[in-house]
Every structure is written in structure tokens, then in C-alpha cells.
Amino acid sequence: MQERYQMMLEMIQARLLEKKRGMDFFIDALFRNILRAYDPELPTVYVSGYAFPMELLWAFDVTPFDFEIACNNLPEVMTGNGSGLMLESEKRGYSRNICSFDRLIIGCLHQGILPKGDLFLTSSYYCHGKAKTNEVVAAHYGMESVLLDVPNEISPAAITYVATQLRNIAAKLEAVTGTKLDPARLKESIHRSNQARASLLTICDWMKRRPCPWNGVEACLLGLGGALFWGSPVRIEIHRLLLTQILERVEKGKTIPEDYRILWFPWVPVQNTNIFKILKENCANVVMAEASFVFWPELDENRPFESLAMKALLDPHVGKAERRIQNLVQSIDDYQIDGAIHFSTTSCYHENTAFPIIRDAIKKKGVPLLNLSGDMSDERNYSAAETNIRISAFMELLAG
Amino acid sequence: MNEQLTIAPRRIGWFCSYVPEEIILAAGCEPVRLEGRVERFQEIDSYLHANLCFTIRNIFESGLRKQYDDLDAVIFANSCDGMRRLYELWSHYIQTPAAYFLEIPKNRDENGISFFSSQLLNLKNQLEEDFAVSITAERLVQAGLQMNERRGKMLELFERQKASPLPYKGSELHTLAIQEGRLPKRDMYPEIQSVLEKPVPVQPVGKAAPRLLVSGNEGTTPTLFRLIENSNADVVLFDTCRGLNHYTGMVSMGNDPIQSIARRYLFKPACARMPGSAQRMERLAALIDEYAIDGVVYSGVQFCDYTLFESALIEPFLKARSLPVLVVENDYIWSNTEQIRTRIEAFVEMTQNKRRTA
Numbered sequence: 001m002q003e004r005y006q007m008m009l010e011m012i013q014a015r016l017l018e019k020k021r022g023m024d025f026f027i028d029a030l031f032r033n034i035l036r037a038y039d040p041e042l043p044t045v046y047v048s049g050y051a052f053p054m055e056l057l058w059a060f061d062v063t064p065f066d067f068e069i070a071c072n073n074l075p076e077v078m079t080g081n082g083s084g085l086m087l088e089s090e091k092r093g094y095s096r097n098i099c100s101f102d103r104l105i106i107g108c109l110h111q112g113i114l115p116k117g118d119l120f121l122t123s124s125y126y127c128h129g130k131a132k133t134n135e136v137v138a139a140h141y142g143m144e145s146v147l148l149d150v151p152n153e154i155s156p157a158a159i160t161y162v163a164t165q166l167r168n169i170a171a172k173l174e175a176v177t178g179t180k181l182d183p184a185r186l187k188e189s190i191h192r193s194n195q196a197r198a199s200l201l202t203i204c205d206w207m208k209r210r211p212c213p214w215n216g217v218e219a220c221l222l223g224l225g226g227a228l229f230w231g232s233p234v235r236i237e238i239h240r241l242l243l244t245q246i247l248e249r250v251e252k253g254k255t256i257p258e259d260y261r262i263l264w265f266p267w268v269p270v271q272n273t274n275i276f277k278i279l280k281e282n283c284a285n286v287v288m289a290e291a292s293f294v295f296w297p298e299l300d301e302n303r304p305f306e307s308l309a310m311k312a313l314l315d316p317h318v319g320k321a322e323r324r325i326q327n328l329v330q331s332i333d334d335y336q337i338d339g340a341i342h343f344s345t346t347s348c349y350h351e352n353t354a355f356p357i358i359r360d361a362i363k364k365k366g367v368p369l370l371n372l373s374g375d376m377s378d379e380r381n382y383s384a385a386e387t388n389i390r391i392s393a394f395m396e397l398l399a400g
Numbered sequence: 401m402n403e404q405l406t407i408a409p410r411r412i413g414w415f416c417s418y419v420p421e422e423i424i425l426a427a428g429c430e431p432v433r434l435e436g437r438v439e440r441f442q443e444i445d446s447y448l449h450a451n452l453c454f455t456i457r458n459i460f461e462s463g464l465r466k467q468y469d470d471l472d473a474v475i476f477a478n479s480c481d482g483m484r485r486l487y488e489l490w491s492h493y494i495q496t497p498a499a500y501f502l503e504i505p506k507n508r509d510e511n512g513i514s515f516f517s518s519q520l521l522n523l524k525n526q527l528e529e530d531f532a533v534s535i536t537a538e539r540l541v542q543a544g545l546q547m548n549e550r551r552g553k554m555l556e557l558f559e560r561q562k563a564s565p566l567p568y569k570g571s572e573l574h575t576l577a578i579q580e581g582r583l584p585k586r587d588m589y590p591e592i593q594s595v596l597e598k599p600v601p602v603q604p605v606g607k608a609a610p611r612l613l614v615s616g617n618e619g620t621t622p623t624l625f626r627l628i629e630n631s632n633a634d635v636v637l638f639d640t641c642r643g644l645n646h647y648t649g650m651v652s653m654g655n656d657p658i659q660s661i662a663r664r665y666l667f668k669p670a671c672a673r674m675p676g677s678a679q680r681m682e683r684l685a686a687l688i689d690e691y692a693i694d695g696v697v698y699s700g701v702q703f704c705d706y707t708l709f710e711s712a713l714i715e716p717f718l719k720a721r722s723l724p725v726l727v728v729e730n731d732y733i734w735s736n737t738e739q740i741r742t743r744i745e746a747f748v749e750m751t752q753n754k755r756r757t758a
Binding site: 089092093094095097098099124127128129131132133135136139145147149151152153155157158160161164165168320321322344346347349350352353354355356357360 | 453493673
């Protein structure tokens with residue numbers, strides 16, 4: 001993994017030398033972070049950034065290692081050869097009915113390419129497969145997997161339950177770093193998170209413009225992979241650079257042609273597909289993605305554990321699908337959406353079970369919806385020909 | 401008519417082994433363990449992805465076809481991602497009977513107990529409001545005693561299975577356990593008692609069959625058990641959420657009955673939904689020794705993430721101990737019987753050969 005990411009880092013750094021773009025800066029920071037996980041200088045903490053209040057980790061001297069993002073951004077996956085790594089888990093009895101994200105991680109584990117972790121954190125959301133995988137990886141290294149269990153309801157009891165767990169996790173971070181949690185440092189991390197949240201809201205506002213000056217697919221990638229940096233100065237800088245680019249595009253009129261405005265949910269595939277090429281050919285622009293919604297209020301710096309607990313509880317994939325529906329339906333109006341695309345990844349049980357309710361709400365809103373079946377990273381579960389037919393039919397529908 | 405309505409206890413359905421029947425009983429209602437009730441899917445594909453747990457698919461289709469209309473309420477639990485979403489689907493498309501949702505903490509510690517207690521208190525309050533009953537501490541204590549007694553009887557049956565020759569067929573015990581969950585408690589108590597009092601049949605000497613343990617999710621029909629028994633092996637034990645696991649652990653009543661109940665349920669042997677695969681393996685190893693097990697059949701429902709992960713861990717764990725293990729997948733209604741029969745026959749033969757050589 002190190003060699004692969006070192007090579008990709010060099011490529012991205014060459015691009016950054018040309019021009020400092022927001023997404024390149026993000027990818028550079030992400031790859032550097034992945035490589036740092038192999039450095040024994042700082043403790044490495046396994047975590048899924050998109051499903052964990054990362055602000056807590058940035059208050060400590062640790063390297064957070066997003067094992068899902070790291071494995072699923074390997075060149076093998078992005079070039080449609082991820083199954084080679086997945087076979088390493090399948091031949092050990094992990095069924096192909098398990099999410100490809102998880103099979104890939106376990107495959108990487110058995111290839112011996114994952115860094116050794118000092119602490120293994122996971123959460124009960126979005127899905128239980130991720131938590132099970134974290135447990136498998138931790139057990140492989142003879143370590144305990146620590147679960148942040150976030151219930152579906154929002155209540156004082158639920159906030160206490162989650163906040164108490166976060167305090168316990170802070171104690172575990174203290175143990176692996178050998179330093180006590182500095183409340184001022186946690187406060188600073190939360191302050192940075194609030195700053196980044198405010199700038200993301202500004203970016204989201206710009207995306208309401210016609211034509212959209214940024215790209216919902218990149219927003220989705222940042223929403224998931226970039227979640228690792230909530231609470232870190234990196235996230236603030238990514239947003240600053242993105243805003244600069246957006247303003248530049250608007251000023252110079254350098255936006256891409258846009259006949260149709262698409263809302264994408266819940267996430268985009270990691271593997272290389274023909275989806276976005278077909279959309280581009282049809283001047284259908286993904287202008288917003290669910291993964292980049294700002295779903296939480298400003299965090300209270302003076303009540304860090306409770307506000308981080310609330311952030312976790314408010315995650316759209318924790319509670320009822322009704323919350324997601326409200327956000328999705330609102331965004332149809334806010335972003336002047338012409339059509340919505342749901343990417344249904346095989347074996348994503350919580351998402352696929354919630355889909356009928358969401359489908360009905362979007363249909364009720366009168367917006368055409370395409371339910372596109374595929375897979376996040378297993379090329380064996382993806383058909384380019386079928387995708388072509390389905391998106392073409394959707395485009396005809398949008399054209400009326 | 402009105403008199404009948406007041407006399408007949410309200411029937412409240414539940415699915416997951418973490419739902420405390422004590423609270424239903426204390427509300428004066430009859431707990432009914434639910435399962436999917438359809439043999440063939442008709443409507444489900446227009447709602448749910450084909451790659452979804454067949455338990456979820458079956459229950460939802462049963463609801464759509466009004467198969468649960470004999471119930472007054474259903475308690476869903478956050479057993480898994482599919483189940484938590486099923487509750488939403490239920491509320492959205494089926495609506496009746498009344499549906500409640502119970503969070504089951506995954507962290508089995510005092511923080512988890514505290515949160516689970518608050519959940520049970522909410523459930524108690526909802527039942528009190530919806531059914532106009534008062535669930536007093538005394539009634540909870542009574543219900544706890546009643547359930548403990550029942551658990552004790554069932555555990556006694558399981559305990560006897562340590563003997564050789566085997567006192568009860570696994571399929572018979574499984575049927576009894578299914579009925580224990582499904583039928584009115586007052587009817588089942590004498591039934592369990594009569595099995596306990598029945599003279600234990602003695603197998604002819606020299607005919608001892610391989611002793612197998614069933615783990616994972618065996619479903620609600622005795623199909624798997626019969627397939628094993630027809631292949632000349634015994635199902636000695638099923639440590640599943642309908643078997644030993646479900647009955648293990650008593651409510652130890654303290655000053656706060658709700659918290660005592662929460663403690664029993666959260667601290668009972670953990671199923672695959674909980675973290676702690678290593679502890680589950682240790683438990684399995686201990687049961688294998690205690691019950692002199694020759695082989696393990698691990699059964700999972702198709703597209704059940706928990707069993708898919710767990711089976712991949714159990715297989716190497718048991719193989720490293722030179723214990724034969726067979727992993728089978730079922731579609732909840734066991735329509736793929738012939739394929740499984742062939743595999744079980746081969747597995748039993750292998751287990752027999754291993755016994756002979758040992």
C-alpha cells in the first residue's frame with residue numbers, strides 16, 4: 001500500500017505544483033495521512049472518518065487511518081481490478097454477499113499491506129459491516145476493536161450514552177498517546193470544525209447557481225473521504241482553495257455546460273465506471289450529493305462531548321430515513337434539481353432497505369428518479385452496458 | 401363481544417431475542433414470537449432489493465399480506481441494519497398493528513445498561529398509555545419470576561442433552577422452543593413440564609450417532625434438524641437465538657426491576673450482532689467440550705451480514721481444533737433443501753469417519 005500511495009502522491013504533487021486546487025490539496029493531504037500511518041513516530045488509530053466525530057482525534061497527537069478510504073482508493077480498485085484483492089478475503093470464507101468495501105479491507109489485511117494500528121475505533125453507523133470488519137482487522141493484530149454505538153433516537157438519554165462513550169474513547173486515546181486530553185486543544189479542534197462547516201455552507205450556496213460552478217461528484221468524494229479532516233486545519237484549507245476556484249470560475253464564466261441538474265445519493269462508486277462520462281455527454285451535471293450535506297448545527301465548543309455526540313446522532317444514516325427525505329426533498333428545491341440518481345450498491349443493506357421510502361418521497365415531489373444498481377468497488381458486480389442503457393433511458397425521460 | 405375483548409389478552413409480537421417478554425407480560429399482554437409467514441414471495445420485489453436478508457423480506461411480505469393482523473402490536477428491535485429499516489418500512493407501508501422500536505445497545509457495560517434501561521422504561525410507558533394498563537414494579541417482578549421459571553425448565557432440557565445416549569431429538573427440542581416463543585405462556589408451561597417428566601428413551605447400545613451442534617441462524621422450521629437426523633447424526637444442541645443462547649441467564653431482581661431486566665438481556669450470551677467474536681468462539685469451544693460435540697453445522701440466512709462475517713471466523717477457528725464444521729446458507733424457508741441434504745450427508749459421513757479414526 002505504501003508504494004502505491006507514494007507513487008500516487010508524487011503524481012498529485014506534480015499537479016499541485018502547476019496549480020493549487022482544492023481537490024488536489026485534499027487528495028495530497030489524504031495520501032500523506034495514509035503514508036504517515038506507517039510511520040511509528042505517532043500512534044496509528046484506525047477509524048472511518050465519515051462515521052466518527054473526528055474532532056476528538058485531532059485533539060491528540062495520533063495519525064487517524066481511514067482503513068475504508070485507504071483500501072478503496074488503491075489503484076487496483078480505481079482501475080476496475082479490485083476483485084483481485086477481494087479474492088484474498090473470499091478464499092478465507094468471506095462471502096461475496098458481504099459489502100465489497102469490507103471484503104477489500106480484509107483482502108488487504110491478508111495481503112499484509114495494512115499498517116499496524118495502535119487503536120481500532122469504529123462506529124455502529126452507517127452500517128454494521130464496517131464495525132465487523134474493524135473487529136476482524138483488530139483481532140488480526142491481537143487488539144480490541146472499540147465501538148462507538150450510536151442509537152437511532154435523539155433524546156437526552158441517547159446523548160448521554162454517546163457522550164459517555166466518547167469520553168471513554170478519549171481515555172483510550174490518552175492511553176495510546178501517553179498524554180492527557182488538553183481541553184483547550186479539543187476546543188480548538190471544534191472551533192476549526194465550525195469554521196470549516198461555515199465555509200462548506202458557503203460552497204453549498206454557490207452550488208445552487210446555474211450553471212453549477214463546482215461538481216457534486218467531487219463534493220461527494222470530499223464529503224466521505226474528507227470527513228477524516230473535520231477538526232483539522234486541512235479541512236479549512238481545502239474549502240478556502242475550493243472557494244477560490246469557484247469564484248474564479250464564476251468570474252470567468254468557466255463552468256461546464258448544464259442542461260440537466262442532477263442530485264446524487266447516497267454516494268458515488270469508487271471504481272472507475274462509465275457513469276459520469278455518459279452524464280457529461282448528455283450535459284447532465286451532478287450539482288449536489290447527499291454525502292456533502294451539512295446536517296449538523298454549529299458545535300458547542302464548551303460542551304465538546306455532548307455536541308460531538310449530537311453530531312453523530314444527527315448523521316442522516318443513523319436515524320430514520322425521514323430525516324434523509326427532508327434533506328433530499330429540500331435540496332431538490334434549493335438546487336433546482338431536474339432528476340435524481342440513487343446509486344444502489346450490492347450488499348448495502350441499510351441503504352437498500354431505506355430506499356423504497358425515499359423513492360416514494362422523491363416521486364411524490366415529481367422529480368424523475370433513476371435507481372442505478374452497481375457496486376462501490378467490485379467490478380464483477382458492475383455492468384457498463386447495462387448502465388449505459390439505463391442512463392440513456394433516464395436522459396430521454398429528462399428530455400421529456 | 402365486549403366481554404370477550406376484555407378477557408382475551410392482547411397479543412404483542414416480537415422478533416428479537418433481546419426484546420424482554422417480561423414487560424409484555426407485566427402489561428397483561430401475551431408475547432408472541434414472530435416469524436415470516438409466507439412460503440413464496442409475491443409483492444416484495446417491488447419494494448426491496450433482491451440482495452436483502454430473507455428474514456427481512458419474509459417478514460415485510462407477511463406484513464404486506466396482512467399476516468400479522470391477529471396482533472395488537474409489534475415490537476421491533478435494532479437487531480441489525482435491515483431490522484431497523486424494516487421498522488420504518490412497517491410504519492410507512494403497513495402501519496397496523498401498532499409498532500414500537502427498541503434500541504439494543506451494542507456496548508455491554510454500565511453505560512449500555514443505563515441506556516437500555518431508559519429504552520425499556522420508554523417501552524413500558526408506551527404500553528401503559530396504548531393499552532391503558534399500569535405496569536407496576538410488582539408486576540414486573542412477577543413477570544421476571546415467571547420468565548425465570550420457564551427459562552429454568554428449558555435450560556434443564558438443554559442440560560440433559562449432555563448425556564449419551566441423547567435424551568431428546570434436536571428437532572423435537574427445536575419445535576418445543578419455537579412453540580414456547582409462539583404460543584401462550586400458560587399453554588406452554590405444562591407442555592415443557594410434560595417433556596421433562598417423560599421417561600427418557602434409551603438408544604440401543606452401539607448405535608451412538610455423531611453428536612452435532614447447530615449454530616448461527618437455523619430458522620423457525622425443523623428442516624435443518626431433520627436433514628441432520630435423517631443422515632444418522634444427532635443434533636445435541638442448538639446455541640442460537642431460539643435455542644440455548646435465548647434461555648441462558650436469569651433476571652436477578654434488584655431494587656429497580658427495569659434495570660434488572662435490562663441487565664439480564666444485555667449480559668446474556670451475546671449473539672453475532674454484538675461485538676466480541678472472540679468471546680463467542682470461546683463460548684462455542686466450551687459448549688463443544690461440555691456436550692461432547694463431534695461437529696458443528698453453522699447455518700446462516702442468505703444476505704445476513706452478521707452470520708456471513710461470523711461463519712468466516714468460526715470455520716478456521718474450529719478447523720484449527722480439528723473439529724469438523726459445515727457452513728450452510730438457507731433462504732429462511734429452506735427451499736434449497738436438496739443441495740443442503742447432499743452436503744449434510746457428506747458432512748455426517750466425514751464426521752463418522754473422523755470419530756472412527758479417533
